[in-house]
Amino acid sequence: MAAGVAIAYAGFCTAVIGRHRRRHARAGSLAQATAGATLVAYASQSGFAEQLALQTAQALRDAGEPTQLLSFADLEAGCLGHCRQALFVVSTTGEGDAPDSASGFARRLTAAAGPGGLRALRYGMLAVGDRSYANFCAFGHTLSAWLQRQHAQPLFDMVEVDNGDAGALRHWQNHLSALSGGAEIADWEKPRYADWLLHERRLLNPGSPGSPAFHLALVPAAGSVPAWQAGDIAEIGPRHAPAEVERMLAMLSLDGGTPVRCDGVATTLAQALATRIVLPDAHLAALAGVAPQRLADTLPPLPHREYSIASLPEDGRLELLVRQARHGDGRLGLASGWLTAHAEPGAAIALRIRANRAFHPPADDRPLILIGNGTGLAGLRAHLKARAAAGRYRNWLLFGERTAQHDAFHGDELAAWQAQGVLQRLDLVFSRDGGALRYVQDAVHASAGALREWVAAGAAIYVCGSLQGMAAGVNAALSEVLGEEALLRLGEQGRYRRDVY
Numbered sequence: 001m002a003a004g005v006a007i008a009y010a011g012f013c014t015a016v017i018g019r020h021r022r023r024h025a026r027a028g029s030l031a032q033a034t035a036g037a038t039l040v041a042y043a044s045q046s047g048f049a050e051q052l053a054l055q056t057a058q059a060l061r062d063a064g065e066p067t068q069l070l071s072f073a074d075l076e077a078g079c080l081g082h083c084r085q086a087l088f089v090v091s092t093t094g095e096g097d098a099p100d101s102a103s104g105f106a107r108r109l110t111a112a113a114g115p116g117g118l119r120a121l122r123y124g125m126l127a128v129g130d131r132s133y134a135n136f137c138a139f140g141h142t143l144s145a146w147l148q149r150q151h152a153q154p155l156f157d158m159v160e161v162d163n164g165d166a167g168a169l170r171h172w173q174n175h176l177s178a179l180s181g182g183a184e185i186a187d188w189e190k191p192r193y194a195d196w197l198l199h200e201r202r203l204l205n206p207g208s209p210g211s212p213a214f215h216l217a218l219v220p221a222a223g224s225v226p227a228w229q230a231g232d233i234a235e236i237g238p239r240h241a242p243a244e245v246e247r248m249l250a251m252l253s254l255d256g257g258t259p260v261r262c263d264g265v266a267t268t269l270a271q272a273l274a275t276r277i278v279l280p281d282a283h284l285a286a287l288a289g290v291a292p293q294r295l296a297d298t299l300p301p302l303p304h305r306e307y308s309i310a311s312l313p314e315d316g317r318l319e320l321l322v323r324q325a326r327h328g329d330g331r332l333g334l335a336s337g338w339l340t341a342h343a344e345p346g347a348a349i350a351l352r353i354r355a356n357r358a359f360h361p362p363a364d365d366r367p368l369i370l371i372g373n374g375t376g377l378a379g380l381r382a383h384l385k386a387r388a389a390a391g392r393y394r395n396w397l398l399f400g401e402r403t404a405q406h407d408a409f410h411g412d413e414l415a416a417w418q419a420q421g422v423l424q425r426l427d428l429v430f431s432r433d434g435g436a437l438r439y440v441q442d443a444v445h446a447s448a449g450a451l452r453e454w455v456a457a458g459a460a461i462y463v464c465g466s467l468q469g470m471a472a473g474v475n476a477a478l479s480e481v482l483g484e485e486a487l488l489r490l491g492e493q494g495r496y497r498r499d500v501y
């Protein structure tokens, strides 16, 4: 009986948790789609994109987000004008062509959407394809370029899926979780984590008016340091704080020391629960008396969190720059709390590296303009290390934080790079110091002439950091400085890349 209860709960717990965790809970379902619903539109030739669209719509619905699922066959460009938010899940077929169901829509893409364009539409794009074809994810790119020319606003950069790549799909899920107000959406395919040891943790901004930010260094628990490139991402398997596990065990009236098997490994119930999605208290209490092994088997694993890697394999360690997130009730964020507070020095951290091709370094020695704020310095720092190692010195960093006194992350290193000529130009902007330039986008404006010169000399622009505020502000500033059409072209040429979150 108790086991049956556990299974039943596991079936809907993700949905319950999603709803419970949402900041702005809203009711709705696919069937009850309304004008305010998020549209999930798919174009699929052989069914993969359709299946992903179904999973996407289901995940949003479970998180309480009103959602409407439509094939491109049933989609008119004009309908998009009435749509607030859309997610497009599209494949490419033939020689870079749209799937048959979208061919009519694709033919009409030369036309404008309407007099006002699509200014009210915010959209995300999941493009599935295969890199062994000459025109990788071509339909996704065509559609995205058309949407941007109609003034639709991307919610985040296009996620490209090469041959079903599970890492790219987890990245998409991460976006879905953010879109639905922080809902825990269990990974469709759990990362195959390896153990890394927490080797160093150092507070980078003591006395800052902002939240604490930490420099972390991790080393592999076994074997040699694996390969990765600047721009790649560490997927972390978070763990609950020990106090949270104790609370769960008390509610369940269970002994944390009970041996169980979890993810194929012999462990204790306490260790197993630390990696599982927590049910809301009322539901957790109903599980009291369930067999410990049954709990370990049925509670879904916590979804991963992503962090930009701030070092290179040549450093012999994987470094991160992690900001402590905090919930409204004072609890630390799940993964940032685990990494910056709960994990003891030397603790094993579950980690997997995800290649992030869209943010890899340029293949040639063109100049590089790096723009970011806050923990966005992590990804930019890996790029600067790679450029220094390759002897490519035409680099310009524009970086924004709060105060020069407390928030100059890795300030000595940046100054050394400047002295060595690795950084030809360094613009640091501090929003709380009362200077003329407050944010990094203001520095973009203030350097308009130099920016145009660097871009004319072939520079690529890489942006890393906050999606809220910074990314849109920098995009608007670049658009004004370089021109909207020129910025779109830079994006299409791979010379404007973003890793924002």
Ligand SMILES: Cc1cc2nc3c(=O)[nH]c(=O)nc-3n(C[C@H](O)[C@H](O)[C@H](O)COP(=O)(O)OP(=O)(O)OC[C@H]3O[C@@H](n4cnc5c(N)ncnc54)[C@H](O)[C@@H]3O)c2cc1C
Pocket (backbone or CB within 6 Å): 020, 021, 022, 023, 174, 181, 182, 183, 233, 238, 305, 306, 307, 308, 309, 321, 322, 323, 324, 325, 326, 327, 328, 332, 333, 334, 335, 336, 337, 375, 376, 378, 379, 499, 500, 501
């Ligand atoms: C590509 C990418 C790269 C990234 N790189 C970095 C990086 O280099 N450094 C870095 O610090 N971060 C980075 N992030 C962000 C990181 O992945 C995490 O999102 C961040 O650390 C917060 O996760 P958390 O588990 O600590 O917090 P969570 O527990 O997920 O909470 C995050 C926030 O969501 C809100 N929230 C969640 N649930 C609720 C709820 N029930 N009620 C109210 N509010 C809620 C809270 O405001 C909270 O502060 C990156 C993200 C992406 C996608």
Ligand SMILES: Cc1cc2nc3c(=O)[nH]c(=O)nc-3n(C[C@H](O)[C@H](O)[C@H](O)COP(=O)(O)O)c2cc1C
Pocket (backbone or CB within 6 Å): 043, 044, 045, 046, 047, 048, 049, 050, 090, 091, 092, 093, 094, 095, 096, 097, 099, 128, 129, 130, 131, 133, 134, 135, 136, 137, 138, 163, 164
């Ligand atoms: C005949 C054929 C042509 C394809 N052409 C491309 C292509 O030009 N570019 C690309 O990125 N992928 C191409 N692909 C790969 C598909 O996009 C990929 O298999 C995708 O997962 C299919 O998704 P779907 O089942 O939703 O159509 C092609 C696949 C087939 C079978």
